[in-house]
Amino acid sequence: MASVTHSDSGSSALDRFPATSEGWRSFPAPAKLNLFLHVIGRRADGYHLLQSVFQLVDLQDTIELRVRGDNQIEHYNPLPGVDPEDDLTVRAARLLQSHANITAGVDIRVTKRIPMGGGMGGGSSDAATVLLALNQLWGVNLSRQALMTLGLKLGADVPFFIFGRNAFVEGVGEIMTAHDTPETWFAVLHPQVHVSTPAIFKDERLTRDTPSITMRDLNVAATRNDLQPVALSQQPRIAESLKWLSQFGPARMTGSGSCVFTICASQSEADRVVSLVPEEMTGFVARSLQKHELSEFAEQ
Structure with a gap:
């Protein structure tokens, strides 16, 4: 089984997100806007074919993570009425833990600012931030493409936030081409x-x-x-x-x-x-x- 390690590159990346005295690190989960959204067709399996430009914006949720020595994953402040096991942040952590055969666990706290059900990708962004951060905290070191493939199991918008740049998006949301957008x-x-x-x-x-x-x-x-x-x-x-x-x-x-x-x-x-x-x-x-x-x- 894999244990928690930190590569040199991972340590330097994490330096920008220092741990508190209690071991928590805070990571941003930005929202997005669809500058447009076209439905250009429908696949045989019922999924719709889309074209869009996804624009990252500075409205952000905050994801706090604290690595555990055991393999437990605990959500400290789940949303009212949502079973913690159904929360996308918990599901993301469990998915990466299982995929990489990690023996460590993590505590999770989420501060929500992105409107829920608003079309700004809050839940997907939260899940992507958990995958990206734990990729370093647990020393998994998966490639971006591997994380994007994993994230697609959680939702169509998750790969975009792992991609990490504004993008021209196609397919069912999984095909992304970096697209420069003006400061606005x-x-x-x-x-x-x-x-x-x-x-x-x-x-x-x-x-x-x-x-x-x-x-x-x-x-x-x-x-x-x-x-x-x-x-x-x-x-x-x-x-x-x-x-x-x-x-x-x-x-x-x-x-x-x-x-x-x-x-x-x-x-x-x-x-x-x-x-x-x-x-x-x-x-x-x-x-x-x-x-x-x-x-x-x-x-x-």
Whole structure:
């Protein structure tokens, strides 16, 4: 069985995330926005073929981890109503532990800031951060591609956060090409509703034949989110938020919702938009990121 070791490269990477006196290390789990989302087809197995640009943003959950000498995995603050064994962070730790035959365990604490059910990939990002961090803490040292393959077992968006860069995404979400995006600011509204992604994809009204585009010819302004019309019909509060935000510029939904966003010319402009959000709505400012802070935690 493998034991916990730290390579020289792993130790230097971990130096940026020092342990507390109690042994906890804190790691970031950034959110993402879908700058667009096209459904271009459907496979024989029912999975939909997509094209999108995934944009990392600085809204982040915090994942705290503490390595244990035994093989137990314990979640210290599970979400209300969620069995800890069903939590993606626990599932990620168990998956890596089993895959690499690791004898050590880990304690987990999660501070949530990314809206749940908002289409910003919070759960997937949390799972990816656990895989990336434990890849170093447990001395597993899997390659990035190996971690991405493992992460796909947990969810379609997990590989993106392990990939660690903004990307043009294809297939069912597993094909990624690094895509440079401009530094920008976003004003984001969270309509406080939870959207069922399966319900969106099962809806007969969903557009499933948008023409394929190439990254070279990509013009985000000419794209759309094919899931948006269905989500608006299912969740009127998303439609209300989108209508309000659209007065400040082109606005669209991210993922299957429920969050909606608009691109702002500056931080001050994004701050101004969010300052005007009505009391019955929830808004926040997000800044674009170029890469995941843990991108060095897995070899290419």
